[in-house]
Amino acid sequence: MLHRYEFYLAGVLVLLASVIAVLNPTFLSLSNLFDLCKSSTVLGIFALGVLIVLLSGGIDISFTAIAAFSMYVTSKVLLAANPSGSIVTAFLIAGCLGLLLGLFNAFFISCYRLPTLIVTLGSASVFRGFLLGFVGTKIVTSLPVSMVDFSKRSLFSTTLPGGETIGLSASFLLLIAATVAVWALLRYTMLGKGIYTLGGNPEAAARAGFNITHLQFFIYGLVGFLSGVAGLIHACLMRNANPFDLVGTELTVIAAVVLGGASITGGRGTVLGTILGVFLLVTISNSLILLGVPSYWQKVLIGSVIVISTGITARREWGALHGVVTG
Amino acid sequence: MQDAFLDIRHISKRFGGVQALRDVSLTISRGEVHCLVGENGSGKSTLIKVIAGVCRPDEGEIVINGQRTEHLRPIDAVREGIQVIYQDLSLFPNLTVAENLAINTLMEQGCHWATPRRIRRVASEAVARLGFEIDLQKEVAQISVAEQQLVAIARALLQDARLIIMDEPTTALTHKEIESLFGIIRSLQTRGISTLFVSHKLTEVLEISEKITVLRNGGKAADGDASSFDYGSLVHHMTGREIHGLEYPPSREGKRGSPLLRVRGLGRCGAFHDVSFDLHRGEAMGITGMLGSGRTDLAMSLFGLVTADAGTIEIDGARMTPGDIQDAMARGIAYIPEDRLTQGLFLEQSIERNIAVADPESSTHWSGWLNLSRMRETAHKWMTALSIAAPSVALPVQSLSGGNQQKVVLARWLAGEARILILNGPTVGVDVGAKAEIHTKLMKLARKGMGIIVISDDLPELASLCQRVLVMHRGRVVDQLMTAEGNESTLAARLSELE
Numbered sequence: 001m002l003h004r005y006e007f008y009l010a011g012v013l014v015l016l017a018s019v020i021a022v023l024n025p026t027f028l029s030l031s032n033l034f035d036l037c038k039s040s041t042v043l044g045i046f047a048l049g050v051l052i053v054l055l056s057g058g059i060d061i062s063f064t065a066i067a068a069f070s071m072y073v074t075s076k077v078l079l080a081a082n083p084s085g086s087i088v089t090a091f092l093i094a095g096c097l098g099l100l101l102g103l104f105n106a107f108f109i110s111c112y113r114l115p116t117l118i119v120t121l122g123s124a125s126v127f128r129g130f131l132l133g134f135v136g137t138k139i140v141t142s143l144p145v146s147m148v149d150f151s152k153r154s155l156f157s158t159t160l161p162g163g164e165t166i167g168l169s170a171s172f173l174l175l176i177a178a179t180v181a182v183w184a185l186l187r188y189t190m191l192g193k194g195i196y197t198l199g200g201n202p203e204a205a206a207r208a209g210f211n212i213t214h215l216q217f218f219i220y221g222l223v224g225f226l227s228g229v230a231g232l233i234h235a236c237l238m239r240n241a242n243p244f245d246l247v248g249t250e251l252t253v254i255a256a257v258v259l260g261g262a263s264i265t266g267g268r269g270t271v272l273g274t275i276l277g278v279f280l281l282v283t284i285s286n287s288l289i290l291l292g293v294p295s296y297w298q299k300v301l302i303g304s305v306i307v308i309s310t311g312i313t314a315r316r317e318w319g320a321l322h323g324v325v326t327g
Numbered sequence: 328m329q330d331a332f333l334d335i336r337h338i339s340k341r342f343g344g345v346q347a348l349r350d351v352s353l354t355i356s357r358g359e360v361h362c363l364v365g366e367n368g369s370g371k372s373t374l375i376k377v378i379a380g381v382c383r384p385d386e387g388e389i390v391i392n393g394q395r396t397e398h399l400r401p402i403d404a405v406r407e408g409i410q411v412i413y414q415d416l417s418l419f420p421n422l423t424v425a426e427n428l429a430i431n432t433l434m435e436q437g438c439h440w441a442t443p444r445r446i447r448r449v450a451s452e453a454v455a456r457l458g459f460e461i462d463l464q465k466e467v468a469q470i471s472v473a474e475q476q477l478v479a480i481a482r483a484l485l486q487d488a489r490l491i492i493m494d495e496p497t498t499a500l501t502h503k504e505i506e507s508l509f510g511i512i513r514s515l516q517t518r519g520i521s522t523l524f525v526s527h528k529l530t531e532v533l534e535i536s537e538k539i540t541v542l543r544n545g546g547k548a549a550d551g552d553a554s555s556f557d558y559g560s561l562v563h564h565m566t567g568r569e570i571h572g573l574e575y576p577p578s579r580e581g582k583r584g585s586p587l588l589r590v591r592g593l594g595r596c597g598a599f600h601d602v603s604f605d606l607h608r609g610e611a612m613g614i615t616g617m618l619g620s621g622r623t624d625l626a627m628s629l630f631g632l633v634t635a636d637a638g639t640i641e642i643d644g645a646r647m648t649p650g651d652i653q654d655a656m657a658r659g660i661a662y663i664p665e666d667r668l669t670q671g672l673f674l675e676q677s678i679e680r681n682i683a684v685a686d687p688e689s690s691t692h693w694s695g696w697l698n699l700s701r702m703r704e705t706a707h708k709w710m711t712a713l714s715i716a717a718p719s720v721a722l723p724v725q726s727l728s729g730g731n732q733q734k735v736v737l738a739r740w741l742a743g744e745a746r747i748l749i750l751n752g753p754t755v756g757v758d759v760g761a762k763a764e765i766h767t768k769l770m771k772l773a774r775k776g777m778g779i780i781v782i783s784d785d786l787p788e789l790a791s792l793c794q795r796v797l798v799m800h801r802g803r804v805v806d807q808l809m810t811a812e813g814n815e816s817t818l819a820a821r822l823s824e825l826e
Contacts, residue, residue, distance in 0.1 A: 190440070200419035201418065209431070268421050
């Protein structure tokens with residue numbers, strides 16, 4: 001327990017929350033906590049996807065472009081074809097679009113053995129360019145009814161003395177579902193072990209009988225699917241579909257995952273750590289707003305978080321590898 | 328033969344223009360320990376690949392358990408009980424011991440669920456079968472190389488291995504660990520499990536094997552009972568020539584005048600303590616000890632790769648700045664690391680660039696631009712001097728064999744005019760012929776007045792190269808043996824006392 005990274009991460013989170021609560025008691029108000037959960041939803045689902053890619057020894061920076069593409073196209077299609085379509089249909093469309101774009105990445109990564117960074121860097125630009133050039137650049141401000149309803153739906157809503165009604169956004173359930181699913185995948189299935197083996201020693205993974213091509217199609221497909229879903233949640237929560245949104249937040253997501261203890265070089269990382277990393281990062285930026293720090297400083301902070309947490313992870317791994325083997 | 332497990336007959340294999348295997352036959356009985364020896368490039372790896380079904384022979388047939396197999400695929404080989412433990416062990420450093428043990432078996436059984444309980448069950452069975460103890464929840468990156476090897480063997484046994492092929496298993500092991508590995512091989516033998524042991528280290532081969540097959544240039548050079556071979560005849564069959572000079576007359580220089588290198592009370596917290604010695608011109612000194620005895624840290628601190636926090640290092644009477652590689656190089660210290668592939672060479676770069684890099688001054692014009700013609704000249708000079716076998720100096724170093732790669736590292740430091748050469752495991756993974764050549768070169772250098780420090784596990788190497796050997800244990804120099812008075816066996820006896 002004591003030598004687990006997640007333990008310290010949780011400690012830092014609790015410490016940080018206490019400090020902020022002392023400086024600004026509104027931090028602990030129910031409405032702010034619900035808000036934190038809401039802000040964590042999209043970031044969290046993205047982070048789960050990034051975790052899977054990092055574990056497999058790759059890196060994906062096209063997921064925000066996939067998300068923007070899926071949510072914008074889904075909103076447009078739904079408005080044009082079936083404005084009264086259910087929210088399930090919307091999520092299905094967005095998920096499938098994301099899946100397809102993810103498979104596009106997988107095709108180049110596994111069939112041509114290209115570096116994942118290069119492929120996703122290129123495809124991110126392709127997806128975004130295609131979206132803005134062929135689908136549209138206008139913000140969709142009146143979303144389909146079902147999406148608006150979804151954004152209003154909340155769990156445990158209460159009315160505050162002032163008459164304001166607050167509640168936990170229903171979208172948070174999707175984060176919980178995704179977390180449990182990815183956790184179970186990594187902990188209980190051969191497929192999950194395959195992802196770890198691919199990040200640890202790809203050659204040995206192939207010798208053990210894993211089909212590397214299938215694994216990569218699964219990984220990038222799943223990341224695409226999660227991104228599509230997260231994109232749609234983002235549109236619902238924002239009450240508009242803006243094709244310029246999301247792209248640019250890749251770094252924040254990767255920062256959260258690395259902060260959660262995942263190794264940028266592959267093979268190591270946990271779902272618990274990732275979720276803690278997301279909450280920590282969301283708490284930091286939320287509290288900066290509460291404390292009145294200009295938002296530009298958030299960028300400085302996120303950059304520092306990446307550098308420091310990658311440094312810590314690298315040191316831990318170096319210690320693990322070299323602590324025993326020095327002759 | 329009735330109890331033959333594996334019988335391969337008249338196997339030939341070509342890769343493009345290269346005849347990798349020519350009419351090779353080999354029979355392994357149940358419970359037999361068979362050794363396959365040969366220099367680099369003699370076809371050992373190809374033969375292993377053929378047996379494992381990874382590589383399909385052009386001619387010949389493979390008979391397993393009396394059954395002729397037309398087309399042996401890797402999965403068939405595994406089903407027949409053939410398990411290869413490759414040199415890199417094929418483990419997953421980021422997974423736990425238990426997961427490493429279980430994953431191949433679960434994969435083979437076609438499982439989709441890998442619950443922690445199932446993994447633990449399979450792993451404990453693996454450990455029980457081999458009969459060793461290990462923390463199943465530890466990450467493989469955190470266990471020693473010897474333990475990793477045990478994990479790899481246990482994993483192979485789990486898949487009902489009938490024949491375990493071990494490719495150079497002892498390279499990274501200490502004497503004691505090699506002994507316990509041999510114990511395991513013998514206990515497998517009593518259970519009727521055969522071992523095909525591939526190694527460069529001939530003393531080990533003679534110790535463990537019952538049958539030996541020697542390959543040379545893709546053909547079988549000799550085979551027979553181990554008792555019918557000795558060290559000399561094995562070397563002869565492997566190289567096709569007599570290798571002389573495995574005994575070197577020690578250089579008579581040294582011990583005269585002030586020492587070239589004087590080390591006093593050198594220490595580094597947690598690694599080694601209070602090490603003092605002198606190294607004279609023309610002297611070759613050995614350092615041995617178990618992995619973790621501090622010998623590598625000592626060597627690295629002499630070169631400034633790690634900073635010593637106590638004591639002094641003097642070269643020709645002048646104090647060296649601790650932890651300053653530039654200073655060490657300027658004073659003529661050269662360090663050739665243990666792992667030349669990752670620490671000593673730029674594998675994708677050409678031979679000439681690899682040689683030129685230690686001596687930037689003479690490979691550049693006064694203006695700072697590279698002097699390409701002089702670089703090429705220097706490279707040619709050293710290729711001839713060290714007889715590096717390569718068609719061109721422009722070839723990448725990774726295209727060379729292990730022995731030739733090691734010579735390139737050596738050439739680099741000689742081109743840089745080193746005066747003190749520190750070699751960590753200079754002939755690990757180098758075949759017999761090249762090893763003798765490297766030894767001869769080192770002796771020549773010593774005779775020219777260079778000071779040489781050799782860190783090695785290879786006791787015959789130390790006994791023949793060095794006049795004295797420092798024995799390290801738990802970070803301290805516990806003994807100093809003169810090889811004139813004590814030879815290999817006293818050295819071995821002293822080391823096993825420590826362990």
